[in-house]
Amino acid sequence: MTVKWRTNPDEQMLRDTVKRIGNDFGPSYFLAKARKHEHTAELWQTAADAGLVGVNLPEEHGGGGMGITELAVVAEEFAASGSPLMMIVVSSAICGSVIARFGDAEQRTAWLPAMSAGESIFAFAITEPDAGSNSHALSTHARRDGDGWVLRGQKYYITGVDVADRILVVARTGTDEDGHGQLSLFVVDTDAPGLRKEPIPVALTLPERQYTLYFDDVRLDDDRLIGEAGDGLRQVFTGLNPERILGAALANGVSRYALDRAAEYANQREVWGVPIGSHQGLAHPLAEAFVQVELARQMTSVAAREYDEGENAAMASNVAKLAAADAAMLSVDRAMQAHGGNGFAEEYGIAEFWSLARFLKTAPVSREMVLNFVAERGLGLPRSY
Ligand SMILES: Cc1cc2nc3c(=O)[nH]c(=O)nc-3n(C[C@H](O)[C@H](O)[C@H](O)COP(=O)(O)OP(=O)(O)OC[C@H]3O[C@@H](n4cnc5c(N)ncnc54)[C@H](O)[C@@H]3O)c2cc1C
Known part of the structure; x- marks a missing residue:
């Protein structure tokens, strides 16, 4: 039982749908996957087929056309049924929100429908060993190279790179007069040449693994830049x-x-x-x-x-x-x-x-x-x- 404040019939229906799917799988399914650090692929796909993974993404790109309120309901109810899905946080909430708001029409069409359908999962990479909580000190940088970019640097504790096909990477593309990094966002394929992924052993019972990523002059076309260069923060x-x-x-x-x-x-x-x-x-x-x-x-x-x-x-x-x-x-x-x-x-x-x-x-x-x-x-x- 929980306090029943502000729950409207649509939200209740959404909660009931998530709860039903979550209970069908149950904590034993989730924990068996988590102990082996294996992706909860069956649950993820069932959730996607029910329109839950992309509930916050625009309808014209295959999503539910709702918001973070509804995505939070999905995440909470799955977790309450014993299946906390981290990639809903990383892929749908962070990367989905950013691409839906700042991606151009081609980028939204290229990435969001597959994300909503559960066929594509995005990881998100901002944390760096030498910067930590201080995002202004990021040193991973992208430099202009002809009509594209070249990305170089290191990220760590990046969740779910093994299940993701793409990574939204925060990189420095300049420095302002106070010495703070001007940041930009890039979409990098997880199998891009020049990207090396090293798992970090962590004492967490979770399906998702964490990785250190080494970007060794990863070449990116211009259409991998999200929004305006320097507007990344x-x-x-x-x-x-x-x-x-x-x-x-x-x-x-x-x-x-x-x-x-x-x-x-x-x-x-x-x-x-x-x-x-x-x-x-x-x-x-x-x-x-x-x-x-x-x-x-x-x-x-x-x-x-x-x-x-x-x-x-x-x-x-x-x-x-x-x-x-x-x-x-x-x-x-x-x-x-x-x-x-x-x-x-x-x-x-x-x-x-x-x-x-x-x-x-x-x-x-x-x-x-x-x-x-x-x-x-x-x-x-x-x-x-
Ligand atoms: C399992 C796991 C998954 C993660 N997944 C991702 C991911 O997918 N993508 C990603 O980009 N990152 C990810 N992270 C990184 C995570 O966001 C960072 O670990 C976290 O933000 C803290 O940064 P840090 O580890 O560099 O700690 P540090 O910045 O080194 O901080 C160490 C300690 O000092 C404290 N501290 C630092 N500065 C101050 C200050 N000014 N005042 C007071 N206290 C301070 C911090 O609160 C912390 O307790 C993940 C981390 C873990 C453990």
């Missing part, structure tokens, strides 16, 4: 707010999954002749987590609505992401505690979601960078870095 923020909102939605779904499992277990398990859920020492921590999750869901919805209405959704997106990630950590931790020793058993499918909940505290934007933003923009405090 503005464009990328079109993708980063959806990324935060979708990260929050994913966290909210994981929270609901964990609390549902915990409530089920706490109603059944008897140790002193009554269900363990009748002990307030166990019930209240779960109830407190429930409250935090509902607050996070509310803020996620506000952020999605602001974004869809064309407002600057940065504050709401950041607040939602931090609140949702914290609530997910709390929910999974308390769900594990409610399960006692079984909280660690693969059979109960709880502990393995801890790594995802914990990951959402660090990425797509770290807790500290969110708090920097809130301190500066929300409270008017001096910039600390």
Whole structure:
């Protein structure tokens, strides 16, 4: 059960559709894939066939013509059914939003229908070893070469490159008078000559692998540049707010999954002749987590609505992401505690979601960078870095 605020019949129908598909596959399907780091291809295709993967993409390009609000519902409900799909965040939310808004007619026609149909998945590459959270310091650069570009540099922790056919890459194409990078966005094929991909072993139970990417003079035609050269920072923020909102939605779904499992277990398990859920020492921590999750869901919805209405959704997106990630950590931790020793058993499918909940505290934007933003923009405090 969740709080039923603002749910209209269309949203409820969407939630029910996702829930039905999610439950058909179930957490055991997802976890079996995640343990082997294998793509959830069957679930992805079923979701795409039902119009869910491209629900936010324009109708004329095969999408659902809806917004980030609906995509967040899709991500949350899949996660709540035990299948948190990271590539919905990366491909549909970030790359789909950017291409739909800044791609020209040919680029939109070339890439969005395949993305909506589930035939094409995009990865997104901004993070670099030497720049980290400081996007102004990116050193991957693209230089003009005849009528195209040559891309050189390195990215790391890039999710899902093995399942993607293309990567939206943020690169420097110039420097402004303050020394900040002028950024541009390029679409690079994952099998482009000059691109080397090295998996990074990470302790996360997720289907998606992470990669270090080496761009060694990757040649790109001019039609691989999205929008205007040098306008990449503005464009990328079109993708980063959806990324935060979708990260929050994913966290909210994981929270609901964990609390549902915990409530089920706490109603059944008897140790002193009554269900363990009748002990307030166990019930209240779960109830407190429930409250935090509902607050996070509310803020996620506000952020999605602001974004869809064309407002600057940065504050709401950041607040939602931090609140949702914290609530997910709390929910999974308390769900594990409610399960006692079984909280660690693969059979109960709880502990393995801890790594995802914990990951959402660090990425797509770290807790500290969110708090920097809130301190500066929300409270008017001096910039600390
Ligand atoms: C599993 C996984 C998947 C990822 N997928 C992608 C992807 O698909 N594409 C992509 O581009 N990136 C991806 N990332 C990268 C992710 O977005 C970054 O790891 C994250 O933004 C933090 O950057 P960093 O690792 O460079 O940390 P750093 O910037 O080195 O920061 C290290 C620590 O210092 C803190 N810190 C840094 N600056 C400040 C400051 N000014 N004030 C206070 N604290 C500060 C940070 O919050 C963090 O806690 C992924 C990461 C992981 C782990």
